[in-house]
Amino acid sequence: xxxxxxxxxxxxxxxxxxxxxxxxxxxxxxxPEEPEQLRTAMRYSLxxxxxxxxxxxxxxxxxLAGGNPDKAVPTAVALEMIHTMSLIHDDLPAMDNDDIRxxxxxxxxxxxxxxxxxxGDALLTRAFExxxxxxxxxxxxxxxxxxxxxxxxxxxxxLVGGQVVDLExxxxxxxxxxxxxxHLHKTGALLSACVICGALIGGAEEKLINALKTYAKxxxxxxxxxxxxxDVTASxxxxxxxxxxxxxxxxxxxxxxxxxxxxRRRAKELVRISKxxxxxxxxxxxxxxxxxxxITNRDR
Amino acid sequence: xxxxxxxxxxxxxxxxxxxxxxxxxxxxxxxPEEPEQLRTAMRYSLxxxxxxxxxxxxxxxxxLAGGNPDKAVPTAVALEMIHTMSLIHDDLPAMDNDDIRxxxxxxxxxxxxxxxxxxGDALLTRAFExxxxxxxxxxxxxxxxxxxxxxxxxxxxxLVGGQVVDLExxxxxxxxxxxxxxHLHKTGALLSACVICGALIGGAEEKLINALKTYAKxxxxxxxxxxxxxDVTASxxxxxxxxxxxxxxxxxxxxxxxxxxxxRRRAKELVRISKxxxxxxxxxxxxxxxxxxxITNRDR
Numbered sequence: 001x002x003x004x005x006x007x008x009x010x011x012x013x014x015x016x017x018x019x020x021x022x023x024x025x026x027x028x029x030x031x032p033e034e035p036e037q038l039r040t041a042m043r044y045s046l047x048x049x050x051x052x053x054x055x056x057x058x059x060x061x062x063x064l065a066g067g068n069p070d071k072a073v074p075t076a077v078a079l080e081m082i083h084t085m086s087l088i089h090d091d092l093p094a095m096d097n098d099d100i101r102x103x104x105x106x107x108x109x110x111x112x113x114x115x116x117x118x119x120g121d122a123l124l125t126r127a128f129e130x131x132x133x134x135x136x137x138x139x140x141x142x143x144x145x146x147x148x149x150x151x152x153x154x155x156x157x158x159l160v161g162g163q164v165v166d167l168e169x170x171x172x173x174x175x176x177x178x179x180x181x182x183h184l185h186k187t188g189a190l191l192s193a194c195v196i197c198g199a200l201i202g203g204a205e206e207k208l209i210n211a212l213k214t215y216a217k218x219x220x221x222x223x224x225x226x227x228x229x230x231d232v233t234a235s236x237x238x239x240x241x242x243x244x245x246x247x248x249x250x251x252x253x254x255x256x257x258x259x260x261x262x263x264r265r266r267a268k269e270l271v272r273i274s275k276x277x278x279x280x281x282x283x284x285x286x287x288x289x290x291x292x293x294x295i296t297n298r299d300r
Numbered sequence: 301x302x303x304x305x306x307x308x309x310x311x312x313x314x315x316x317x318x319x320x321x322x323x324x325x326x327x328x329x330x331x332p333e334e335p336e337q338l339r340t341a342m343r344y345s346l347x348x349x350x351x352x353x354x355x356x357x358x359x360x361x362x363x364l365a366g367g368n369p370d371k372a373v374p375t376a377v378a379l380e381m382i383h384t385m386s387l388i389h390d391d392l393p394a395m396d397n398d399d400i401r402x403x404x405x406x407x408x409x410x411x412x413x414x415x416x417x418x419x420g421d422a423l424l425t426r427a428f429e430x431x432x433x434x435x436x437x438x439x440x441x442x443x444x445x446x447x448x449x450x451x452x453x454x455x456x457x458x459l460v461g462g463q464v465v466d467l468e469x470x471x472x473x474x475x476x477x478x479x480x481x482x483h484l485h486k487t488g489a490l491l492s493a494c495v496i497c498g499a500l501i502g503g504a505e506e507k508l509i510n511a512l513k514t515y516a517k518x519x520x521x522x523x524x525x526x527x528x529x530x531d532v533t534a535s536x537x538x539x540x541x542x543x544x545x546x547x548x549x550x551x552x553x554x555x556x557x558x559x560x561x562x563x564r565r566r567a568k569e570l571v572r573i574s575k576x577x578x579x580x581x582x583x584x585x586x587x588x589x590x591x592x593x594x595i596t597n598r599d600r
Contacts, residue, residue, distance in 0.1 A: 035456075035465055038460065038461065089418075089421065094414045112394070118464055120421075121389065121420075121454075121455070122455045122460040122461075125454040126451070126455055126456065129455065132444050132445075132447040132451055133452075139440075140441040143440070143444050144447070147431070147447050148429065148432040152429060152433075155425030156334035156339070156426065161334060161335055164335045164337060164418055167414055168335070
């Protein structure tokens, strides 16, 4: 008889294995069909490291839905491409004018504004290619739903809409409602799309999709609150981007609106709600629940 | 008995009816979900007029394939969105730095660089939304193929790749091969995608798809040759954009490489080959064949 003693879920091992799979797929995702300069610029930002939380969430959700996570790898790559393109465009001088990202010069500092804009455009379209052309063995009706999710999250109802309101808010007094609009659009929507797309590839039922929406909404806001806290408490060296920039730019942040302690309390409560939503799925939801804790305990 | 006398195909009536259908669909394609400023900027360029040749080609190809062209309307709109976003980004100061487009100030001249970049991004993602979410009554396996075509044409293997090589070529002596690479990627690929996507929505067989590829390749290059000729021979007032700009920027053009007469002859020959490819489909291919003539006879 099999032993009844349950081995505790090993998150760091899970993260390492998933990350390796993602890094390999990202490395192989850009072919020789691009002009050399463009491909180099796309790779520079896409392979700049990072925790790869978004694609990992996608694979974990696919598995939770009973699917083979390997089939979700192109979609996971697509999500990281969309994330990367939004960083490249947001960093441009015409937008947030950031010089440093992940401890390195931003894309336009290395390749110039024109190539940075085009590298972003190409990553965005390549994301849709990953789902529509480079995915194997997934029914077309699931894929077209994934395309729909990506089109919403990357565009005006998601990242672009959030960035517009973010730009409009700079230097202004912003209330909590506007702050949450920005974060839901710039951060939460993409994290949500990660789990929804993974679950769609895995063939999830409506009940699981809804639970994942609750889960993602919670971790999305928690993620942003922690980001704001780290911007105040951590150094630029640890963060790999300019720390304290939000304060300098007079941006509204959670610590500024609620104080550090209340911000931390709120993040913890959001994570609790997120994990609770997935409890009915017991052990198969362990990776996603552990990821929720990981997000609030991170130091960068 | 029905009369045997065949009524000649009325292209101008066909163009007017198709254009009206497209204009209406374009007008309805942007909802209230975008932040006001973004939506205004998107509409400014999307509804700036123009012949709407690309969406009309899409509807005509759908009908030629035996499909109901109304089902291809969201895809036709998507193609015009992709065309528009590439114009907005190409016009940016970091790229071609154009002030006038279709007789009006370019998008960034009115809304600033940041909003122009974001309006382009949002139009690109909205294009994929049109196909994946806003298309009714078309099987998912056809739609996912359309998404694949759009992802290739809008990205590095199409518009973006062409623009990169175009930027790299500025001020340099460019040979015919590089010139055709640029045009195939910046103009031809999208015209081709228009007829292929329309045909896919209509359920075209392989044989028709291949004929349409030949057709599109010919009209694509012919279209660009005529553009180059008009840049030399027409005034800015007629063109609605800065005429002679290619000469000023020392860009390689067909008239410069081949002379005006040889350029005209080549465009005519390409159109002949295009029309020939569709002859087996007789009357049902009349709109597309008439459109091929129209493209070489235009004066703007």
